[in-house]
Amino acid sequence: MAAKKKWTLLFAIGACIIVLIIGVSLLLKFYKVDFNKKLPMTVTLESDDAKPEDVAYKFWMELITPYEESNVPPWAGLNDVRFNKFQLLAGDKKDFAIEATFWVKPKNEMWSIFHNWGTKQKDGTIQDIHWTMRIKNVGKNKFRLTKIEETSNTVAGQAPVKEHYQKEAGIKVDDENNGYTIENGKLKVTYDNRKHWHKVPIKIDELFEGEYNGEQDTLIPGSFVITPTKTAFVIVEKERQIETGQPEPEKIKIVYSVDRGDTWKEGSVPMTFPSVRIRMIGFTSKQNGYLIVTSDRTMNFESHVVFKTNDGGKSWKAVGSVPDVNSLVTDGGFTNDKLGFISFGSKNEMDKQPSPYLFRTSDGGRHWDEVEVPIPSEYQGIFTVAQVPVFDGSQGTLLVNQGPSGDFQGGKVLAKFISIDKGMTWNFANLVDPDQVLSK
Incomplete structure (x- = not known):
């Protein structure tokens, strides 16, 4: 009987661990907002001479504005969003990369837990959020956003070590196993x-x-x-x-x-x-x-x-x-x-x-x-x-x-x-x- 109780207890513990892992995975899936899942995204501008910064602002608004609406669940909602600047990093009107710097004020603490963004202030705002947005011109006044790199993990906008860049770029590097x-x-x-x-x-x-x-x-x-x-x-x-x-x-x-x-x-x-x-x-x-x-x-x-x-x-x-x-x-x-x-x-x-x-x-x-x-x-x-x-x-x-x-x-x-x-x-x-x- 003792052995049977022991195996029953071990089975129960194992089941709890599995449930916990599944629960955490579901939380990450439903609470974390992954903006790259919405890509590629295409927009058309009316102006024939739109600057790369104007195009990036249009994409940024398309992505962020829905989270300010009243029908968004509190854990995904934002009370306020403001941009600081849009800066051209490289390229021209045909193919370019823009850095967007902005801040947000979430409706719920859940946002801060599941998004490692910027610097949280006493008033609840998250400052110093940086995105690098990769954009291509795919037609007359038509642009496509293909990738967003969230780069707000440090003051400078990037983690320090070279290996980080290799992993982010999909380049295999030695891990602790080797x-x-x-x-x-x-x-x-x-x-x-x-x-x-x-x-x-x-x-x-x-x-x-x-x-x-x-x-x-x-x-x-x-x-x-x-x-x-x-x-x-x-x-x-x-x-x-x-x-x-x-x-x-x-x-x-x-x-x-x-x-x-x-x-x-x-x-x-x-x-x-x-x-x-x-x-x-x-x-x-x-x-x-x-x-x-x-x-x-x-x-x-x-x-x-x-x-x-x-x-x-x-x-x-x-x-x-x-x-x-x-x-x-x-x-x-x-x-x-x-x-x-x-x-x-x-x-x-x-x-x-x-x-x-x-x-x-x-x-x-x-x-x-x-x-x-x-x-x-x-x-x-x-x-x-x-x-x-x-x-x-x-x-x-x-x-x-x-x-x-x-x-x-x-x-x-x-x-x-x-x-x-x-x-x-x-x-x-x-x-x-x-x-x-x-x-x-």
């Missing part, structure tokens, strides 16, 4: 949050060979990829050389697995290097990947080469480099097999403030063009080093940091830019405030 450890001179990887470990057949010294003086208990940033479908590590080997008095050349190999570490393969890079500094690897699909290598550094100059693979990492081919640029590389990567970016830190010219030195390729690395990052006049000389942008289709987000010596607002505030033409042109959007120093 990781590594270096213990007793051995490298191991895990895919289930440290429950099981797989040994990697690599000599630890080869992970840090070249121009690297850091501790050997943490892998060099950018030199590895760990996901269930593709795991890869860049290693550097010194080639044996007859006594000539010359430094030994270094050869790069890629050790990779496609079955969660059960078996490992090796790919070779068909070049040798005087002294490897940066080694950045990434995969844009199961077969396509990139490797950016810098070497032979002298003061603030070095050489760099971009390699590509189209067979999952087995073979690599040098596709080129940015011509006539020997500055130190600070970041680099590809969004897909064709579109890539390399950042060379700050560009320093006589009688000019330092500015981001960013290059773009649209043909897989064969040809590169410098990208202008238009820093607003009030921030020139402050935001100087571009990071690799991330993309959602043709729309991209670019963060520009202050470089190693930056001290504006503690040095951690970033400038955010957006593009709607696959990174050919960029427009300033706002500041990204990771530690919320702007609100202090």
Whole structure:
């Protein structure tokens, strides 16, 4: 009887948990207002010369006004809504992105619970709500709203970390389940949050060979990829050389697995290097990947080469480099097999403030063009080093940091830019405030 009561109790507890989960799911479904579910939305304006800001205001009114009506349930209703501004972020009348800044006063506390919006005030209003609205012209005076990005989670309008932008853009990034450890001179990887470990057949010294003086208990940033479908590590080997008095050349190999570490393969890079500094690897699909290598550094100059693979990492081919640029590389990567970016830190010219030195390729690395990052006049000389942008289709987000010596607002505030033409042109959007120093 005791055993039967025990199983009955466990069954009851399990049933309660299931009911609770279902209840929470239903609350989220019925209480949270998801404006993107109403999209795409199309409007027609009477004016032939409507500005992008006017179009965005029309959409905003179409979306928000229904929640001020008396027949809306209190949990979804708004007593008052006011806009602050509509600002063009990028594009033109054919295809553009607008930031809408506004505030609301909900009829019920439920709105605040289910919407992580802005800053709640004592009078019940929620201030500093930001939307980025993606709009296209689809006919004469006819426009279509295709996406709304709610960006009111921090003072600056965006969460601080780069991974956030990747996830929002639908780009897969490593999560807490995937990781590594270096213990007793051995490298191991895990895919289930440290429950099981797989040994990697690599000599630890080869992970840090070249121009690297850091501790050997943490892998060099950018030199590895760990996901269930593709795991890869860049290693550097010194080639044996007859006594000539010359430094030994270094050869790069890629050790990779496609079955969660059960078996490992090796790919070779068909070049040798005087002294490897940066080694950045990434995969844009199961077969396509990139490797950016810098070497032979002298003061603030070095050489760099971009390699590509189209067979999952087995073979690599040098596709080129940015011509006539020997500055130190600070970041680099590809969004897909064709579109890539390399950042060379700050560009320093006589009688000019330092500015981001960013290059773009649209043909897989064969040809590169410098990208202008238009820093607003009030921030020139402050935001100087571009990071690799991330993309959602043709729309991209670019963060520009202050470089190693930056001290504006503690040095951690970033400038955010957006593009709607696959990174050919960029427009300033706002500041990204990771530690919320702007609100202090």
